Amino acid sequence: MAEPALKSDIKDFEDKGQWWWAAEKKRSKRLDYLRKAVWRKGSTGGAPISPIKLDLEPAFRWIEFYKQFKCEPQPLRTAKIMAAMWETDPIYIVDKSQIVGSKTPTPSTEGWEGAGGMANAAVYNYPEILPEPMEEALRKVHEVGQFWDAEGDGMSRLISMADPEDIAKFQSGAIAWGSLIGGYSGKNYEYFMTGKRAFEDIIEEIDQYIAEAEEKTQGVSNPDMLPLYQKIINWEAMKISLEAGIKLAGRYARLARIIAENFETDPGRREELLRVSETCRRVPARPPRNLQESLQYDHFIQVMARKEQPEGAWPARPDYYHGPYYDRDVNIEKNITKEEALDLIGEFLIRAYDMPVVLAMGKWVREGLQGIAGTWVWTLGGVDQHGDDACNDMTIALMQAARLVRTPNPTFAFRWHPKVKDNVMREIFECIRHGLGYPAMRNDPILIANAMHWHRHPIEEARTWVHQACMSPCPTTKHGTQPMRMASATANCAKIIEYTLWNGYDHVVNMQMGPRTGDARNFTDFEQVFAAWVKQMEWLFSLLTRTVNFARYVQSDVAPRPFLSGISQRAVDAGIDVMRPDGERGNAWITAFTWVENPDSLTAIKKLIFDDAKYTMNQLMDALETNWDGYEEMRLDFVNQAPKWGNDDDDADNMMLRCLKECARFSRELKDPSGNSWPILPENVSGNIHYSSIVRALPNGRRQGDALYDGGISPGPGLDKKGPTAVLKSCGKIDHITDGRAFLLNQRLSPTQLQGEKGYQLWRAYMKTWADLGIDHVQFNMVSDETLRAAQKDPEKYSEVIVRVAGYSAHFVDISRKTQDNIIQRTVQGIGS
């Protein structure tokens, strides 16, 4: 991005709300260089990705190693292939950087490994991501494709075992979002991130387990020894993976030293490179000793886990785990200054921003996660395991660094609790006021109780929670960590009301999807409508949770995770692949996209057809059949005359509660592989845009093609007419502990109104009401319409404007026009007025 033409100083930029220019002036030269060095890894709207290209070479190396280790048992084969790849992958170190490690062969390419249906489909469909010359690239892609067609990869093996009808409905694209392998990862930070152990310590533990098991298998024959043979294989695979991780870090250590000794002429940079080298020799082999080592250790683990398999989430609690090192380095021993620490922390954010998931990803991912690679929602604040305030100086430093580097990804979500100090709240408000769209605010006491309610986590473990994906709290403990929730339990919930009205038939994909619950024209009272709705809801949630349960059950056989297992205490202690659910409490949730259309549509049907008898079911079905075309007056009645969620109107709100309680009841019947429940979690990312053309016209007055509601419990754009307190009161009627897993609430605030100290105090008062009502989540956009419309007209000039989409933030210019308009349409709430 070019320097702005304006010659104003930082204050001028800030006064104008041009926080991005101010940040450029305020951050160090190093951070400025590194921030601008990143080749964006997210998509632009629904279009294929950024300028980065695929590197096809890894696919051929992968095949070579696959053939070499083909006869090994599955976990060992995976570990050995991975170790061989990590030994031979190209690596790089960016000038000025102090934290190293990347998933990609170069800053502007991504390695393609060839195995994986989703990635392969995208490679064929979007050849613009292939390297030149195109003809040769297509020939290589074909060659790799033919190999895996014959061999079968993990995904194809998994699909071949699943129920064909479930898979056909899932793959239709109408009801679900996600993939059967991969999705939202979890990390057992309490095992590897507390400073007590690192890879060499874990390898020692594994060696001990192997020695004990081998001794037992040499004893008198008995059935107890039989499982040990498989366990030994699993432990060996974990050990190979961890050793490969140490070796990979060693390669970075070597490169940093080579640059320092042979290329670098600046003595200061040479010293930095030697420190980088020493850091990579230390971690992840042994526990970190200082902030740089701690950040590097964490980053290496994230890189390695993602090199093992794509991970669409990034659960993390950086202030909690890195805070003690910050405190020692900056406050106690004064080894580094605050500014030097900010440089490290800012780069730590940039390195995460630079992380891709899968470049060759499908349309549904690009449209559903416009502008970003994955949902990197990092957790700040909260309480420690004793219930005391866990905020520290690192909490503040992370927020200050975020305002300097302004990465849209990762974003933060803050665990608010009554003991949070005012100086921390001011930092949060500054981030929101600077238009970052984060931190999202989470109600810690409510969500700890929620985790105990749904998944029976003990309170000390529940208190360790981090965000698994955008919203779902997951402990970081041995039995509490869920290593993966496949993204496929993501429901396009607007289909529930649609199928209720169309007898389970989907007229968009022309398939009988849900159960036949009756011709809606024949419904004679509202209870018949609602009963059909319940059946469709139960069918949809059953199908999606079946696919995830199944995938969790068989993934260890078709696509094991020896590296992730090696950093998970439950897997290490038991000698199992971490994807097996044994000993896990689970943390399952159904992501409920496009949820609020259901209660608002049901309310409209009840009010206008059965209570007021203004229209008949026949008339409604006629109107919906034509996408409301020719029924505009009637449509406006369904928009304006039926009460809507978010206005503190009991008729509308009680319908929301009734729907949620039905789901909660059924959630308790649905069981995850650990035997715990499948509560729903209404939220949207940008699924409300992706599904806009897939969902037919609805009784809330929405036409097919119109954007769906943006949040999980946010009112429809412009439909919240009674102000912010009414929105909060409606949301406060939900029991945020027992009605579901979490509930996403988007709100827009006025940057003009919230200027200065008065603005902060207004926001604090708003947050007090939010907390008093027991609402679990709220996140804010605080960028003016004027700025957003200017950015639409002149995207180059406003390329760094960030907005909160839903569950994540993105550069405004990287989301589609439809999503941009949807954000602008959200009501700007005047608070306290």
Next chain:
Amino acid sequence: MPICEECKSFFPIEEEPGKGDCVQKCVDARQTYFTARVVSADHDASRCDTFQKS
């Protein structure tokens, strides 16, 4: 036939005799960076664009 070991960009790996890092300084539109990839010391470098006799 030139081999990798004879190149300025070749840096032997102590722990793995016969192997080395091919280290290159690269510049793209956004940054300068250094890459390393492991090569065999006796690998044929006759087709290598960046070969420079040490």
